[in-house]
Amino acid sequence: MADASRNAYACGSVAVLGTGFALPGAPVDNHALFERVRPLAPGLTERSVIATARRLAIETRHVSRAFRARAEAPLAGARNPELAAQAVRLALDEAGIEPGELGYLIGHTATPAQPLPPNIALVADELDYTGPHVELRQACTGFANALLIAFGMLTRPEARPVAIVGSETGSLFLDPACAALDRDQRVNLMQMGDGAAAIVLAPLRLGTPRVRAAWFGAIGLHRPPGLEMRAGGSDHPALAASPLAFAHDYRRIAQTGTALFDAGAAAAARQGVTLDAVDWIVPHQTSGRIGVQLAAHFDVPPGKVFVNADRVGNTGSAAIWLALAQMRARGLVSGSRVLALGAEATKHMHGGFLYEHG
Template structure:
């Protein structure tokens, strides 16, 4: 049975110019390059300058995705920005990206699922496009997590970076099989009982402050490896595919040990795993589109490839989407 699919028309990303290496961090935090690499796999990350906002990063990533797709801003009628670091409490960062691109029609809104935000955004955009209500969507993951960090806390400040990535999705009729191009299936989960494992200790409705990031690293690691594989297995079941069918596994870039342990548990070959955490750090909702853009631009991801994206974020939230490029 034929069905509407959301195919990837273009992809783009943007990283702030400032690079902060582990050696730079060691100058003002009690840490070392070796300590960080051993525990996380991170060697450097990009950090915004004063005055550089999340929407600024998102605009540049979105424009790059439009250019890659050969489309103009007016061709877009839906913008979803996944972010935990909005420019303002309101209006949404998505509307600021919308106006920055010169778009005055369609819908634009933010989506907050922390590090799983981009996966949630892809799933949400797919539902809009499949319904026929919209034709082309920009799904953006953009973050300036450096503004939420306690730079005296070496257990968290070494982990995160800033950046943005975006894809253009377009509604196209498919045959309704797993051989179709586009988003084949998505699976989303959440469990708010784990709030205190990874959260920001502030907000306008509680403390009237922004707050800083707090994390119980061992608990997050245990959950990420032990429980989130369900959404990946659900994707395989829904499409009749297996780990062997994957061309690429592009997980949230939080920690190299989490990535490799999860892939091993799922039987995904190491050579199929895209890893950029060493260069980007954890960029939350931006990490998957940043990694996708790297792998697409360097020739790894090719048309027709079966690509699995997966993430876990504070809350906890977690999810997967299986996409044929």
């Protein structure tokens, strides 16, 4: 068991002024996705693709590309910073404020439009936002460290609001031709979805929804990563010209998955939040089966676990904010308590928070 005392924890609570999300285009079902990539992937069979999707229990996802070529630019309006900016605008609209009223803009993504300048600087361009901004590159747990930063900025009652946005366009980092022979890339094709989601936070005020009990931790010391992208890094100059692609070790991911959720539950308990005292649990959306798997592991009712991966796939950095935004959009009962248990396979990190709906 991970040492929960080694985690970073946020103190107090912050108000949630708004949430928003952006998904590129219409949802693409498994058959339609196969038909798109088939001309680019000789030897890829619909049977293998559908079998992979069924194991993942993912029926549809949204993608930022047309799949007309093995490597291609995103569709109009579907660039990572464009999706991120759209999600922030919707969150700001709900909050009733303009971009210029923000005190800080925080982004997190594993699939930026380009290495430099940072993706969040391009989001600021889209928003005409002239204030300070920062970007994290921690994939599925970027939300947790973003929250820790925001909590620190919102301790003063007069502090200006902070917007956080998670965004991914992972479909652009896939060579469909590899899916026929490489099982990992076939899983990437069927599992991942593109999109962005945002939240606007402010100092706590009466009568508003709030986030509290946030944390971040890691159990990956000296452990090989379960997910990585090596090409183009300064440690791998010989690979600098290679096509960028995510490499998964699904056996290693499966071995550490439950340990990460246990570490998250322990972190929540350390802050006085137990699984039986919340109305909803939102895990990282690795697959459409994550709800059944987590419910069995923690012995909680499956209906208590919110899952949207069956409809949008694994949206990486956007996943936790997207789940929360969709839950809020469809309507939560006043007083509902939502516990987020995020997990990240790269170096086995975890993070989470408690959301209380006012």
